[in-house]
Amino acid sequence: MIYSLATLLCISAFYAFAMAKTAHYKSVFGTRPSQRRSQHINNFGWIIILLSFGVNLSQAIGYGSLMFCGQLALSVVLIAMCLTYQPSWMRSLLYLLPISTLLLAVISLVF
């Protein structure tokens, strides 16, 4: 459960990294982001990815790091394939990712 939460966080982080790049931002939202905005998104990505790493490590240091390596790969492949073949899904992900991450966080905190 906690590892799924870390996976979602990792995907969100790479979502942010992709959106911090002008070309990808433009292909999803149709406009060019300001440089400040790109920088903000990028910083946000770094915070989330550190959070994901932290969540993994909170479970087990060795096993958690291995999970994190795997999650990195999974996230990049998902985001890259989505950008290439279904850029419109990226817009839905903008809402889906935070909602599902929050939901999972609440569930794993409660249970």
Added chain:
Amino acid sequence: MKESFFRSMTWLHTWVGLLLCWLLFLIFFAGTISFFRHEISLWNQPAVHSIAHNKQQQHTLIESGLGYLREAAPEANRWWVGLPSERQPELQVSHRHAQGEGKRDKWVDERLDPNTLSQIDGLVDTKGGNFFYRLHFDLHYMDRKLARWLVCFASLFMLIALISGVVIHKRIFKDLFQFRPQKGVRAWLDAHNLSSVLALPFHLMITYTGLVTLIFMLFPNPAETLYDDGLKGFRADFYPERQRIEASSEPLKVPAFETAFAHFYQNWPDQKIKRVIIDHPSNTASSIKIYGDNGTLIRDEYPFWQYSGTTGELLKTARLDPSNAEMLYGGMIAVHSGRLAHPGLRWLYFICGIAGCIMIASGCVMWAKRISARLKPGQTANFGLKLVETLNIATIMGLPLATAGFFYANRLLPETLTARADKEVLVFFIIWLVTALISVLFRGKRAWQQFAYANALVWLLLPICNALTTDGNLVTYIQDSKWVLASFDIAFLATALVFYFQGNKLASQAHSKVHSKRSRKRVVAEQEA
């Protein structure tokens, strides 16, 4: 200086990468499949598919296993009781018999249902996932030592290619999510970059730790300096459980097995046990070896206890409290083999492994594409290019086809066939050889396309073949929550789908040949720039 540095790095990356890339593809491919070694062994043995998850206590299982062996093989020189796990549902009871001077001992493998403790009937002779596991570092049809040296060289080349690759593909992190399938050679470069960067930590880890697994073969000097009898002494010290115990001529009248187990359970009540081995159970040299389970700890070798079978006293222990050096070495091997992984991490390992295969394959293809793009109109390919193109098809398309053949052979070969396990392997290599021969004759885009469709067809029919030859199919697996077997069928279908798309893609490219001529010019221009 800078210019020549990048040039030399590019040269290094290209040639180091190309020279052993087909061997590397084989190693990566077999290694990736071996992450599911026990799952494949399970799939290959339909008789154990119906076994329910173990509900017995471990001491009951050990007692029953030893009881069975006492009846079935009192004269064996070794008993082996392997306890069931999440990945292996059955209780393994094997026994080994001496075959006289100069001959290798013979193993007899038997399996019990852990819940009913009855013998499982209808087992077939198969290597299962162990075939791919061995193929990963011992290759096949060749001397083990030579094979391991070759694999080491390939890994070393891979490490060099990885590091020089990071240097020369400067934009890999900048273009992290870039994949443009419509852009000819550029698309291959994108695929190469994407597959290598997305699992870069994994690639570096797996290559480096791969070298570490064979480090004492590559670099025996420290052991040879420290121990009087060199590596042999080192091994005796490091792996006390692997020391051969000589038989005694005096028969063991009153075994003290129960005393030994009572001592173990009393002192280590919570220790999960992986396996129990009893050497020479029938004579006074008898000794009991208990191997603990590491679970998800990042350790490779199991904690170990050795008891005397005649007196029941504790003789030796190993790795109960490993040193830092042991932890580091064992840890590296553990992260390489991924034995510690739960299904989630196992799949992540698998995805990373596939990314590695794609990285190597796209690298090989890209080399051939670039060279053929440089050819002038009317100029024919030289021997080097032909060789690379042939090897590319033979390995990249041949290995998946041969793997499917291995699975078909497991289901279709008659159960009574002698040396059936070897025949399965033979089918694998025959199919691979046939693919290689065909690719000598046909190397063009059409050959790729037809192999892609052939792969799609055989992988698509595999679940059907499974349903016809065993009692289960995808629907019943899902109904009975047999997720391992269900994921096999789903993975087969997914593989078929991927190859089908590849075939379609190649077909659509073949139609736009005129377009490709133009893009070829552009590639040459790009290269020159």
